[in-house]
Amino acid sequence: MASYVDILKSEFPQIDSELFDYITGVLDSGGADFEDAEEVFEAVGGFLQEVSADAKNEDDIRDICLQMFNCLQLNNCHGRQQQVLLDAPVQLSQINAHATEIKDVQGIWMMKRPQNTTVDAKKLEKAEAKLKAKHERRNEKDSQKSSTPVVLEEASASQSSSKKEGRVDQSGKNRSYDIRIENFDVSFGERVLLQGADLSLSFGRRYGLIGRNGLGKTTLLKMLSSRSLRVPAHITILHVEQEVEGDHTKALDSVLQSDTVREELLSEERALNTRINSGTADGTESVRLSEIYAKLEEIEADKAPARASVILAGLGFTPRMQQQTTKEFSGGWRMRLALARALFARPDLLLLDEPTNMLDVRAILWLENYLQTWASTILVVSHDRNFLNAVVTDIVHLHTQRLDSYRGDYENFIKTKEDRLKNQQREYEAQLQYRQHIQVFIDRFRYNANRAAQVQSKLKLLEKLPELKPLEKETEVMLRFPDNFEKLSPPILQLDEVEFYYSLDQRLFTGLNLSADLDSRICIVGENGAGKTTVLKLLMGELTPINGVRQAHRNLKIGYFSQHHVDQLDLNVCSVELLANKFPGRPEEEYRHQLGRYGITGELATRPVASLSGGQKSRVAFAQMTMPCPNFYILDEPTNHLDMETIEALAKALNKFKGGVVLVSHDERLIRLVCRELWVCESGRVGRVDGGFDEYKHILHEQFRKEGYL
Template structure:
């Protein structure tokens, strides 16, 4: 239909150009669909034209003109559709026909293959309906070539974005660890002496896969040997930055080795200790080369005896032997530099510090759960000692003893460490510098731990706010004078002077508003003791192997208890006994009959129906209230406004945790039992949780690895070890010193 744009303007004179272009494009799409065998069968012209009609009417179209144009569009498309159906009755559906080999032979070169496909009515990829054939394309080479293209484009535009490679590359067939490590960190026999291992990347943009920008004109500066903590709100892009560094999508010098701990180790029959040794791919490859070279030298010595001395063959063999010996010497120097002979002892020490007993180090990796495999990934990274070690929330997978060990280990780490974490105590001990990621930029707080950074940031924000408010007041004062005396002859010169002052004032951005969250656990009615009491309780799945033995503890309405200890020592078992999910083999569990318990575990977060909104899910899981009451209750945990009404799959990990906290409080519990409540919460969420627990009128028992939360909330420490649970005489910091003294005595920590 010609001059459609003109007719649209006639029907709707005030139509926006964007809407007009959309209508024209939509009509062209319908026109093409009427000529397509498959689409024409599914096409409902009446509905499609009505859609355009309603669109034009909503754009301010005249009713009569819009109606007239709609009829013309319908008639035009109907004619095309009828013609196509008539043609199909004669020729049949050509979309499923095999290619005519004669046509292909007459168009058999690269320049006109597209013409051949066009003649045959094929637009796009050829659909193969017969036996599935494997592509002859070398997928590894294709992936490598496309990554080179992506890197060139990124470098040219100074933008780094997650690259979508060819659909031929099966993303599930990821490279094994060795191949990926060597690709990121190629083994270089050239001397790296004298080369700086500082990292300076000037003015780059960073995007995530959907095109959302997380950094704009940012600068990354990492001094070798420093330990950087990256902090910021959930979802700000901290993990994306680490991933870009780990894959060298950012311009990190080639002589700097990188390793990133971001996912758990894939389990197989490899022993835990061997899997850590294998993580040092350079050492593994050098040892393998050493064996192969020695075997070849033996072969040469044998072959040499078969030829006459001084012959051409002997000279060739001697030359080869000399080259091999030179390379063998280089390998030996490399192995000495990396202290290869001490590798096994160092790997065993790291594993022991992270909670692996001597026996468990000899177990296959597939026998460990996900949390322990994450520890194996961390152990492998620590063993490799890369120049740039990247850690993403490492404390989430560790217990307090393991975090204490990791903190001590990293304090003496000889290279650069970048860690994303919300654990204040961990950052206070480990970080030498803080990088604050916000508003698409990176702010550096050099020589500061987390507490110093937080205080400095608060002071900066206050100063920025004060400066902004003072300038706005000064601008207002100048503007008022200008407006009053601009046209006054006696004061015009002064008004002009103030105009110049106003123009010279720097333009200040309004200071960033700090996001605050408030939690509030509901007040509960008082109960008379005993609330919960365990007397001489023993438990085990058989009497010969007890997990708990002669435990005597109690929880009161004013209790603030932290349960700590190594993973696997019975903490979760004790919680289940307290909840009466497990019955003790001996002893007594006394509970007030009116007692209501709120029990939080990571399982509660995982069990949320992510396709529903928080309000809908709570109304189904905990019926009996109105939507307004559910929204008000969610608001007490920072899920305000539209957050309670949108699908939970769109919420961050911290927001999902807050929904789970809100749910466990719907029955007004007298005691809160919390298993790792701090996971996924950012700094604002942790502050809110800490304050809410301190103000709660009931009792609290928490299993947590976050020393800052424990120190702020808990007045009593229970330690689970050697099959028992006992009160610890001291604070959480005293307990950490106790752990480190024991580790020091065993020679676990001092290993550099």
């Protein structure tokens, strides 16, 4: 088949060489971008009509453009685009350096034409500009398609406040450490999270902030810590949300540095002593030094290292770890370090967001005991029911864009809430019945002249009645793990005398024995770093034992939930696309139905995964994990970020599931509801605890007493 060059020479033998070079340059550079023959005609058709010796009409020119377009397509398909071998490499840096001198360069192949050409120069420049603009639009469009960044919505807050409050706060006369924020709104993008809400925090009390996933608990903490909601300026706030930055600072020193008052006093003391010892003092240094020593004694600065060490030890840092630099720790341990810094600094308002997510059972029990004697105010978001019962004195319930406060722990909240809802329902039904009774009277005597005054009185009475709305019941969370598979005969999954280590000087396990079948409900507990996740990976076959044997049924199909599940999700797509990419070829309704099983419905399913809350991302991960219908689940910290209702639903779903379950968890509620066996991972072994979770807690409390933490 003839090339477009042959077609040009054949159809237009008298074509100007300048124009010939121009047209072939256009077709060479833009050949892959032309979508149809019409675009070829728009680019070069006008010039071809001008130079046509036999005065071809427009239809003839279009036919020629179609022939050239077909040639271009054929070349593109077979990868035989015309190439030019250069005599020497082009030094683009030199071209760029001399760009100001080369005035005539407008592009790699677009150049100004000499004035003696037979082509209309203005028309040529217009065509070049049009083609260049088209290339820019297409490149911009392609760039957007290939890497469209996810633009996350931002949170905002607004509140009503009086000028008097502002003046008192600015004057420094307000010395109260109670916090009261009235009539405020919080939004996330276009979604209203709180509207006309009130929040009261009395100094010295410990508040648990609870509510369903995605309603705005974390956003509210951020609005408080950033002071987007007005908190008196003299109240210090510390929000534990980001891990400590890794550097050469030792863990213990990092905690000590969080007490800025102590650090400033010690720094000033060193500077004054230097001046006194060097003989440059003017006499006032001694007086100031005495004041500093008095303040250091007042804040018990000499006891600070011991107090910091106790906090670190309670959170799992051994004496050796306390001397390690912060850059040596993983993200999880740096988050513990951030928590330790906050506990040591003792702010007036401590904001904690899911603090138990980063902790093992031992550290959680220590933190519960430590916070029970906390002197200032705490506002904590937590899904751990037992943690809330042990720590908080009040509950703040976020629902239906408002905040309701309850005195007492979580169990008391459940009881009080049920009683309050029953009373509201009775009040609503009684008023509804009373309204209906009055309405019957009005309807009966509406047209009776003798009763007109009474009807008017009844109408006014109806208008004055407060309008009560029916209770909005929260939808029940439902999770379901499909179990349409055949029963497998034992043995299903077991480890026999397994030995494993990552390096010869880091032997994790020796003589590891563990067996599970389709009836198993096993929970593995232990301190962070003891090897719990390694045990799970040995069970799954992701790690190969150094010695010993892993045996698995040939029809075993494992579903794995990682504690870092968010890292495994594509945050740039919506949940429906996520499943479609992972399991292609199914109708969209099937993906939506699968997500719906885990509470990701309607608009949630079409929002970018990056914009979902932590709990909603966990539900998407559950939907992805269960879609292939495994007959055995291995779950590593599945409750992280889930609200309490979803944890209850997860427990019910696991109990109904007909396959086997092995999980690592620190959530006491889930362990008690689901697990029939408790195994402790420590000192290179995994051993069963016959007394279950109660016996395990008793063992830990005894350890705390011996170590002096209780």
